[in-house]
Amino acid sequence: MEGKLGSKTHSIKIHPFVYKAAAILVLAVGLGFFAANYFLPTSLIVIRTGENELQRVNLSDGSTVILNENSVFKFPREFEDSGYRKVYLFGQGFFEIAKDDNQPFKIVGSSTTTEVLGTSFDLKSYKKNSQINVVTGKVIFRDKNNNERVVLKEGYSAKSTSKGTVVRHEIDEQMMTWRYGELDFKSQPLKEVAKVLSKHYKVKIKLKEGIENCLITSRFENKSLDEILEVLNVIANIESEKDEKGVVNLSGPSC
Template structure:
């Protein structure tokens, strides 16, 4: 399908004037464009394929409208294919493709890089081209290639938390880049937590062995971690602490379990609000500063509030289905 035809069909679709045959052509274009790679949402109620397409089309509509607003009079329209960012995720994932335009034959050559942003209230699972699996915590941002062509399988955790289950390939090490350290493995499972707002980066190993190199000390030998070991890098002082890890809780968050280690109640309440789509109002602001270590499963909201109130000695009231008042 030519780019002009694709743009015409997309505009008719959004205007509500597309025939069933034209809608089918647009669906076929979507299936052809996004064939060959899969992202899976690790949630109890994933979106179906039709919902994914509808979301992609809405994103396409915004881009077409933006293109119209930015386009000066009597200027040849830019090809729709050049401004599209292929999207194929089953959550509200932001996926950016990077393109090079080859004018000689009017073809678009994709550079196989994707940037994925997990929704603010869901954990998602990504299947990489080598068979490795990555779980992204809610709100995390991750960059990876569609295929691994070089000697090193390189990905980047731009922000957030991810659990990696990496397929072993002796001659092709797997490299995870963060904003202050790199993690190199051959094949293992490990957790990386790298929120810039927290001022620290943590790497915890579940199986196998990993090597850690610090970006501010590139000439130093790698710090080696074995199973049940972890390091925490303070991004301000650059101090690195190595310790034993609690293997049982490293990747519980991948299973939709809330795990908190000496976390402020303020952040605990925020996580609960997102998971249960509720609003927690706290009258005693000093309570928000108290810290707690706790693992919360898939209990009912009132059960979780009962556990927290007993642990931290506060009272609460379930005002309605969407509001909890803490005193």
């Protein structure tokens, strides 16, 4: 037997208010989409450096940046007339900023913001700590929450950590030598020298007890680690030996 499926037509009455609400919703979504696209900042160019890689970046305003290894730098192709020339740094870079009294230069970092008109400085920007050395001019250095703000002149440095910002009346020369391939030590304890060498040459260095505070004064330019260790042996009688794991062990007479 063949069955027949019956059907009924049901009419639904929609209140005019529903049409009005839907129209408003569509208009709002459309305006939101337009605003989001219209007011978005110019797309940023992203530069990333790898291990042992330095890169020079020329900005549209004539400013230049030298990026240290393992850093990320974001900047617009052209700076807009918006009151600030804004860029972003996550890592370390040396900045030479073209002067523009009408548009200060702002660097947004991981934990701090730096503002300048025209100057040169070395900036290290990481999540847990940031440090700046002002070589020329004057900068404003502050944490991201604007809880602490310092004005630094030429020859001053500041370090910002979770505990606050410390200002020094001298720049940290050692922090800035990376861009020249130089290592310049002036009466620095061997333990500090070992930290720099360890980071610079990507090797683990251990010190024999008693030699940590031996003071080292020497300048190295484009030298290998072996060449530097030879110099340390001559000037401070520091012996070096590399074990099977590649760890460099330093020993010598107590200081």
